[in-house]
Amino acid sequence: MGNDELIQIIKQTEFLQEVFKETEKEFCHYYIGAGCITQSVWNYLSSYPQGYGIGDIDIVYHDKTDLSGREESLIEGHLRQQLNYLPFSIDVTNEARVHLWYEDKFHKPVNPYQTVEEAINTWPSTASSIGIKKQNGRYLVYAPYGVDDLFHMIVRPNKKIVTKEVYEQKALKWKKRWPKLRIFSW
Numbered sequence: 001m002g003n004d005e006l007i008q009i010i011k012q013t014e015f016l017q018e019v020f021k022e023t024e025k026e027f028c029h030y031y032i033g034a035g036c037i038t039q040s041v042w043n044y045l046s047s048y049p050q051g052y053g054i055g056d057i058d059i060v061y062h063d064k065t066d067l068s069g070r071e072e073s074l075i076e077g078h079l080r081q082q083l084n085y086l087p088f089s090i091d092v093t094n095e096a097r098v099h100l101w102y103e104d105k106f107h108k109p110v111n112p113y114q115t116v117e118e119a120i121n122t123w124p125s126t127a128s129s130i131g132i133k134k135q136n137g138r139y140l141v142y143a144p145y146g147v148d149d150l151f152h153m154i155v156r157p158n159k160k161i162v163t164k165e166v167y168e169q170k171a172l173k174w175k176k177r178w179p180k181l182r183i184f185s186w
Contacts, residue, residue, distance in 0.1 A: 001151040003141045009044045015086055019057050020134045022082045026075050030061040031131025038128045042178045053177040056089040062116040064096040095119035110161050122160040124167050156184040
């Protein structure tokens with residue numbers, strides 16, 4: 001399985017279609033990524049209902065001209081309002097700002113990201129390091145580690161910045177919700 005199969009699953013996931021529709025109005029360079037994409041595929045492969053186990057929708061972009069967080073908050077607020085009927089929280093992140101708060105939250109410093117793709121490269125597992133955007137009616141997939149782990153339901157650590165503790169917490173939480181997952185140790 002590859003990007004074409006991934007796109008077909010995303011096209012069939014109704015709530016993601018709503019998120020893409022609204023997000024396209026806000027950005028030209030963004031990704032919807034991480035858990036909501038990964039878990040939508042796991043739900044499809046496990047014959048679980050759409051949306052099962054998903055807590056939030058991660059929308060990421062990169063704008064180094066606004067490190068204040070003001071625009072990020074405005075966009076997040078607008079998307080939350082537009083998508084308030086969905087049972088998920090909306091989390092918008094300007095990846096150009098992550099270095100300003102990451103150490104306080106995760107006790108590990110990170111260098112400023114130069115692109116949104118550079119940020120995706122560091123997400124906690126190879127299966128969740130994925131982003132999809134829709135532009136001009138076409139879906140574009142960014143998956144720096146490919147999609148094999150995703151489709152084989154393998155959770156493998158991406159040690160670029162995540163700590164062992166954060167990875168293990170996520171892996172444990174995911175394994176409880178999707179028992180077919182194969183978790184690779186740190």
